Amino acid sequence: MAVSGWWWGLSLCAAMLSWQAWQWASWWAIFEESDFARSIPLGNRQRAPGFSLAEVPSLAGRIVLITGATSGIGLQLAKVVARAGAVTVLGYRSEARGQAALDQVYHVAPNASASLLRLDLSSRRGVEAAAAEFARRFDGLHVLVNNGGIAASLGPRLRFSDGVEECFQERRVNYLAHFQLTLALLPLLQRSAPSRIVHVSAAAHRHAPLHSSWLSLASINDLAAHSIHERYGMAELAQLAFSNELHRRLQRDGHADVLSNAVHPGIVATGLLTANVQDNYGPLLGRVVGPLVRLRNKVLAYEVADGALTPLYAACSPSLRTGGGYFVPIAQPWRISHPLGTDKEFGRALWTFSEELLARPGEEEIRST
Numbered sequence: 001m002a003v004s005g006w007w008w009g010l011s012l013c014a015a016m017l018s019w020q021a022w023q024w025a026s027w028w029a030i031f032e033e034s035d036f037a038r039s040i041p042l043g044n045r046q047r048a049p050g051f052s053l054a055e056v057p058s059l060a061g062r063i064v065l066i067t068g069a070t071s072g073i074g075l076q077l078a079k080v081v082a083r084a085g086a087v088t089v090l091g092y093r094s095e096a097r098g099q100a101a102l103d104q105v106y107h108v109a110p111n112a113s114a115s116l117l118r119l120d121l122s123s124r125r126g127v128e129a130a131a132a133e134f135a136r137r138f139d140g141l142h143v144l145v146n147n148g149g150i151a152a153s154l155g156p157r158l159r160f161s162d163g164v165e166e167c168f169q170e171r172r173v174n175y176l177a178h179f180q181l182t183l184a185l186l187p188l189l190q191r192s193a194p195s196r197i198v199h200v201s202a203a204a205h206r207h208a209p210l211h212s213s214w215l216s217l218a219s220i221n222d223l224a225a226h227s228i229h230e231r232y233g234m235a236e237l238a239q240l241a242f243s244n245e246l247h248r249r250l251q252r253d254g255h256a257d258v259l260s261n262a263v264h265p266g267i268v269a270t271g272l273l274t275a276n277v278q279d280n281y282g283p284l285l286g287r288v289v290g291p292l293v294r295l296r297n298k299v300l301a302y303e304v305a306d307g308a309l310t311p312l313y314a315a316c317s318p319s320l321r322t323g324g325g326y327f328v329p330i331a332q333p334w335r336i337s338h339p340l341g342t343d344k345e346f347g348r349a350l351w352t353f354s355e356e357l358l359a360r361p362g363e364e365e366i367r368s369t
């Protein structure tokens, strides 16, 4: 009898807690204006999507370069713009994955004009060579999508003899490489105007420290000072701040017809979300966390086709006429939820810091453990 009383009591508590959690989650997902809520399909069903595939205009004669175009969002973008008639250039780092991606593009768009560009974002020299090759092969660039990226990882890191990347491989790939590539291709983008630069960032930028003192070589290389989430957030915040600073400079220099905009694509069911589970949680815990992450992706994440819509909007929607914006799913203008994202002084400091990093001698890659 006593056991049955306990059982009923516990069940009642569990039911009330679940109900409360459900209420709270629904309220948050549907009504709360947060980046996270916007990335949940449940929340987004309440809003009309700001863009759809049917609205992609003809891109005939437009030249589009997408970094990290071998999978996920980048590959989906490549398929859509190629189908819309753009001369599509897929940035890749592995020959086999590049070829497989190109085959997929031709599979959905047999008449496309698509090709590959070797573009390893983890190598400064690789980015330099890619920009030079692009300029040799093409006489214009109308859309640059800075999409390639990696998830934060506690696993083995790439180190570089310039000392920049001791612990921030995501910084170079997700941000610094794109800063370098954009600046190298800027003259081409300006000559081809109207043109666009799309920075694929992440809502996780909000995990970056609120103060700007991390903008130093010592700080970005200090593993102990910043958590894995902070480090990923710093790279994503840098992308946003770069997008805004670039927009201000383009306006100032009379290139208002080159649009620089940033997006958060949403939580999208790509390999990025599961890539580092083993590294980050270890072999044992990883076995438990892995299926949970996959379940989370199935239930909450956007399909890749939907996740690509927000970057696609920034890349080609005729209704977007200005730069300096930040868009979240699906193609909704949004505020950057970190004070440094729009801070002009931080934007200028980041620009100078990035130039200093790129001017450091040394490039050879050293794989560390």
Ligand SMILES: NC(=O)c1ccc[n+]([C@@H]2O[C@H](COP(=O)([O-])OP(=O)(O)OC[C@H]3O[C@@H](n4cnc5c(N)ncnc54)[C@H](OP(=O)(O)O)[C@@H]3O)[C@@H](O)[C@H]2O)c1
Pocket: 067, 068, 069, 070, 071, 072, 073, 074, 091, 092, 093, 094, 097, 119, 120, 121, 122, 123, 146, 147, 148, 149, 150, 173, 174, 200, 201, 202, 203, 264, 265, 266, 267, 268, 269, 270, 271, 272, 273
């Ligand atoms: N998925 C999400 O939930 C989510 C959320 C917020 C933001 N994002 C952002 O969306 C962008 C696209 O990610 P995704 O979700 O589509 O992930 P993904 O499927 O893993 O695609 C990442 C792409 O980046 C490429 N890449 C990685 N390191 C590279 C390097 N060193 N050089 C050249 N290319 C490199 C990958 O090439 P390989 O095929 O060679 O690996 C791949 O093509 C990323 O910038 C990510 O930060 C994604």
